[in-house]
Amino acid sequence: MRFDVLTLFPALFDSYLDQSLLNKAIEAGLVDVNLWDFREWTTDKHRSVDDKPFGGGPGMLIACDPVYQCVEHVQQQADTPGQLIMLTPQGRTLDQKLVEELAEKPRLVMLCGRYEGFDDRIRQGLQPMEISAGDFICNGGEVPAMLVIDTVIRLVPGVLGDETSHKYDSFSHSGLLEYPQYTRPRVFRGMEVPEILLSGDHGKIEEWRKEQSLKRTRELRSDLLEEEENRATD
Numbered sequence: 001m002r003f004d005v006l007t008l009f010p011a012l013f014d015s016y017l018d019q020s021l022l023n024k025a026i027e028a029g030l031v032d033v034n035l036w037d038f039r040e041w042t043t044d045k046h047r048s049v050d051d052k053p054f055g056g057g058p059g060m061l062i063a064c065d066p067v068y069q070c071v072e073h074v075q076q077q078a079d080t081p082g083q084l085i086m087l088t089p090q091g092r093t094l095d096q097k098l099v100e101e102l103a104e105k106p107r108l109v110m111l112c113g114r115y116e117g118f119d120d121r122i123r124q125g126l127q128p129m130e131i132s133a134g135d136f137i138c139n140g141g142e143v144p145a146m147l148v149i150d151t152v153i154r155l156v157p158g159v160l161g162d163e164t165s166h167k168y169d170s171f172s173h174s175g176l177l178e179y180p181q182y183t184r185p186r187v188f189r190g191m192e193v194p195e196i197l198l199s200g201d202h203g204k205i206e207e208w209r210k211e212q213s214l215k216r217t218r219e220l221r222s223d224l225l226e227e228e229e230n231r232a233t234d
């Protein structure tokens with residue numbers, strides 16, 4: 001799976017790309033992350049990419065030309081132009097369903113904004129898929145782009161040590177929250193591991209986990225159960 005990240009701050013990704021799971025996936029050739037700096041496509045001596053908004057108002061906007069030129073160059077760097085994505089608080093909110101859709105694509109090309117965002121003609125002309133990390137404002141699209149990479153690579157075959165592990169994660173397979181889990185010691189500060197998990201009876205453990213998953217979802221995220229019910233009645 002190939003990711004291309006177009007940003008004004010490629011160095012922000014240095015330590016992120018070095019972390020173990022991602023780094024191993026890159027070394028194994030399962031994931032490829034390429035960073036591109038919009039400033040490489042500027043022509044003036046200050047390498048400026050931003051300008052004041054027409055009509056006034058605070059801050060600066062990323063201008064069209066360096067972004068269009070950068071995108072056009074980057075899209076030619078592989079067999080497929082890839083799915084173009086704009087990270088923006090105005091887009092579709094990233095959730096596990098969207099992550100699954102993105103993981104089906106061989107290549108994601110992501111535009112990270114800064115300042116007050118992009119000149120709207122970048123959205124109009126390039127027609128990217130617009131993705132939001134959530135209903136809040138980040139300083140730039142880099143952390144949201146890392147979120148996309150971080151969530152999508154878990155679904156790339158071979159990246160996780162145990163291929164089944166993501167199936168049991170919250171929001172995956174069942175659409176529910178994951179059941180509670182425990183490791184050693186059996187008793188910690190008076191809190192005991194539920195007896196059933198020590199029984200060795202896999203059928204009963206499975207049943208208990210399903211119940212716990214449902215209970216936890218009902219208590220913490222009843223909206224997920226409503227979504228499931230609506231899907232079932234549609």
Ligand SMILES: C[S@@+](CC[C@H](N)C(=O)[O-])C[C@H]1O[C@@H](n2cnc3c(N)ncnc32)[C@H](O)[C@@H]1O
Nearest residue numbers: 087088089113116117132133137138140141144
């Ligand atoms: C300070 S924000 C600009 C926000 C813009 N003025 C607005 O109100 O929609 C700068 C950049 O950060 C990124 N960004 C901020 N919040 C985001 C979010 N929730 N999801 C995805 N990207 C976000 C976008 O790339 C955006 O262009």
